Amino acid sequence: MKYGFVLPFGDARMAADLARQAEEAGWDGFFVWEPVWGVDAWVQLAAAAMTTSRIRLGTMLTPLPWVRPWKLAGEAAAVDNLSGGRVILSVGLGANDTGAGRFGAVTDRKTKAELLDEGLDILEGLWKGQPFAYEGKHYRLEPTDFNLPPPPVQQPRIPVWVVGVWPRMKSMRRALRWDGLLPARMDEEGNVAAARTDDVREAKAWVDANRPPGEPFDIVVDGETPGDDPAAAATVREWADAGATWWVETRWMAQRDEAGFEAVRARIRQGPPRED
Numbered sequence: 208m209k210y211g212f213v214l215p216f217g218d219a220r221m222a223a224d225l226a227r228q229a230e231e232a233g234w235d236g237f238f239v240w241e242p243v244w245g246v247d248a249w250v251q252l253a254a255a256a257m258t259t260s261r262i263r264l265g266t267m268l269t270p271l272p273w274v275r276p277w278k279l280a281g282e283a284a285a286v287d288n289l290s291g292g293r294v295i296l297s298v299g300l301g302a303n304d305t306g307a308g309r310f311g312a313v314t315d316r317k318t319k320a321e322l323l324d325e326g327l328d329i330l331e332g333l334w335k336g337q338p339f340a341y342e343g344k345h346y347r348l349e350p351t352d353f354n355l356p357p358p359p360v361q362q363p364r365i366p367v368w369v370v371g372v373w374p375r376m377k378s379m380r381r382a383l384r385w386d387g388l389l390p391a392r393m394d395e396e397g398n399v400a401a402a403r404t405d406d407v408r409e410a411k412a413w414v415d416a417n418r419p420p421g422e423p424f425d426i427v428v429d430g431e432t433p434g435d436d437p438a439a440a441a442t443v444r445e446w447a448d449a450g451a452t453w454w455v456e457t458r459w460m461a462q463r464d465e466a467g468f469e470a471v472r473a474r475i476r477q478g479p480p481r482e483d
Contacts, residue, residue, distance in 0.1 A: 208447045210479030211236030211455040213267045213429070215471065216463050218246050219254035225475055226255035230262040232478040236295065238267035238455065241274070243307040249282040256290035263293050267429075267455060268370070268389065270301025272322035273312045276329040276346070284334060284359040292360030296330075297389060297427075298323065299370035321345060324381065327367070334364050368427055372399055373410045383417055387425030387453075402428065404449040411450025429455040434477025443480050454480070 212234050214222055226237040237255055241248035252264045264286065269279065279296075287294040300319045301307060308314045313322065325343040332339040336358055338350035359365045370389045371382030382388045390402040390410050402410075411426055418424055428451045432439035443454045458474060461467040 222251035223254035265295030268297035
């Protein structure tokens with residue numbers, strides 16, 4: 208099991224400082240969220256790359272239907288080069304309740320799914336290099352030789368984690384094509400909800416049955432643990448036993464003030480909920 212921490216708020220200076228502290232405290236990953244309007248995630252990750260040398264750096268997550276995939280490809284590759292190959296990209300449809308619709312972003316779920324699929328294709332194609340052309344329902348790209356950026360350090364691509372809703376097979380097959388699953392579930396009313404350990408266990412069995420043996424594939428779960436309680440490791444162990452490979456610590460409800468910042472920093476310094 209690996210352990211990451213999501214910065215719930217802050218700017219690039221805060222990201223640089225807390226990523227360094229997270230690395231020193233033994234966390235394996237440091238993540239920021241990518242808003243439609245807000246502090247730029249890739250500026251934060253670039254700052255974090257300058258103060259760290261080991262910890263993985265990524266988004267949790269990027270609403271790919273709401274960003275230009277060619278811009279994202281360049282940003283992720285730039286930080287991957289800056290960090291020496293430490294980027295992880297997490298993508299999903301994007302939650303409509305974040306206010307994206309106020310900026311004209313697409314909110315129809317079917318259209319967002321189409322944009323997500325096409326965006327993933329474009330990311331991979333651009334990271335492989337030119338010439339690359341693409342013809343989709345929403346995007347059309349032609350090969351270019353103008354001011355080409357360097358490819359990512361990580362090859363054949365930057366690892367991509369994708370939200371998959373169990374047991375919706377279209378959603379799960381999308382995640383299966385990439386490098387990791389951010390599991391959710393469909394509840395009895397047809398709504399997307401947080402995954403449970405049983406959902407992760409079932410999804411893991413399905414992944415194992417449908418991917419070539421030995422290919423690495425992460426299953427990433429998140430939640431909160433008290434850093435001063437040894438029993439927290441047992442909570443995470445239940446997810447590991449179900450098949451999860453990453454635990455990502457969240458503090459989404461932390462107050463956006465100095466007291467909230469100190470609480471986030473204190474939890475980072477306490478380190479991940481590893482078993483002794």
